[in-house]
Amino acid sequence: MPNGKLAVVTGASTGIGLELAKCCAADGYDLIIAANEEMAAAAAELTRLGAGGVVPVVTDLTTAEGNDALFNAVADRPVDILIANAGRGLGNNFLDEDLDKALDVVDLNINATLCQVHAIGRRMREADAGRIMITGSIAGFMPGSFQAVYNGTKAFLDSFSYAIRNELKDTGVTVTCLMPGPTDTEFFNRAGMTDTPVGEDDSKADPAKVARDGYDAMMRGEPGVVSGFMNKLEALFAGIIPDTVLAQMHRRMAEPQSAR
Ligand SMILES: NC(=O)c1ccc[n+]([C@@H]2O[C@H](COP(=O)([O-])OP(=O)(O)OC[C@H]3O[C@@H](n4cnc5c(N)ncnc54)[C@H](OP(=O)(O)O)[C@@H]3O)[C@@H](O)[C@H]2O)c1
Known part of the structure; x- marks a missing residue:
């Protein structure tokens, strides 16, 4: 049964997005979840965890029509939380x-x-209330050789998130940027990056832990969170290491082994 508090989470079928939706469900939010493929299992799990009502929207968010389908599902309901998380890579x-x-x-x-x-x-x-979270990435701090477009999009999102947070600082709306490092999801498989050192690395972060870090930061109204100690260090050093060196470091992580 819907209970009134509404969270909209994109990319909630798997990975970090599903874990973020679970955090919302455990806090009793109604959920509108969007992804590209069927989400019956995710919706059932979220309901079991405590979500008041779950509306899955199967839609291709790369298109304007796909985003309209999501907005049609939201209709005129007030949104308490927006988690713009859907994203993909490309190696x-x-x-x-x-x-x-x-x-x-x-x-x-x-x-x-x-x-x-x-x-x-x-x-x-307009309502002077709301929480927005954008899933950026520590990839936004470094030129992404062999994943150049993806890192560029995440640099955009990291920057955009902090910028609109500032624009909204005198309102009741907060904006939080979640910046994960490599996380154990379908991401690398879907990006065609299984044949790379980062794709093969078996010490990736647990998506549930990453989501919890992001959710808690969002609920506290914090500007952003880099999830994980080593990623925090990496983010710190990325600020002082020249871009040419960062690009070479990224090559070592993301160049397909077969290309070497
Ligand atoms: N994994 C990492 O190492 C990592 C690190 C930093 C940041 N991130 C970011 O975290 C976010 C979630 O990624 P993830 O790691 O959880 O990967 P994931 O498991 O592949 O999840 C991606 C989600 O996005 C959805 N999606 C993909 N294409 C879509 C489309 N055209 N229309 C609608 N939904 C679409 C997927 O839905 P379908 O299953 O239906 O396609 C899925 O729910 C992304 O923004 C990613 O860039 C990931």
């Missing part, structure tokens, strides 16, 4: 990538986030 060197796939990454990671924050953020500002 390999840029010139050998299919351009359409690279543009899809921009459409999903950047354009869809802008559509969602613009539509729902305006309503939150």
Whole structure:
């Protein structure tokens, strides 16, 4: 049964997004969850965890129509939490990538986030209340050789999140940027990066822990959180190491082994 408090979470079928939705469910929020594929199992799990009502919206968020489908599901309901989390990566060197796939990454990671924050953020500002979380990444701190487009989109999101947070500082709306490091989800498989040192690394973070760090920071109204001690260190050093060196370091993590 719907109970009134509503959280909208994109990319909630798997990985970090599903774990973020679970945090909302455990706090009794109604949920509207969006992803590209069927989400019956996720919806059932969220209901079991305590969500008042769960509306799954199967939609391709790389398109304007796909985002409209999400907004139609929200209709005129007040939104307490927006978690703009759906995102995907794309490995390999840029010139050998299919351009359409690279543009899809921009459409999903950047354009869809802008559509969602613009539509729902305006309503939150009008109500003078709301929490927005954007899933950025520590990838946004470094030029992403062999994942160049993805890191560029995350640099955009990290920056955008802090910028609109400042624009909203005199309102009751907070904006929090979650910046995970490598996390054990479908991400690397979907990005075609299983054949890379970072893809093969078996010490990736637990998505439940990453989500909990982000959720707690959002609920405290904090500007951002880098999840994990080593990632915090990496973020710190990224601020002082020259970009040419960072790009070379990223190559070591993300270049396909078969290309070596
Ligand atoms: N894993 C990492 O190492 C890592 C690190 C830093 C940041 N992040 C960020 O964390 C976020 C979640 O990623 P994840 O690691 O949890 O990966 P994931 O398990 O692959 O989850 C991605 C989510 O986005 C959804 N999605 C993908 N394409 C979509 C589309 N066209 N339309 C609607 N939904 C779409 C997926 O839905 P379907 O299953 O239906 O396709 C899925 O729910 C992303 O923004 C990612 O960039 C991940």
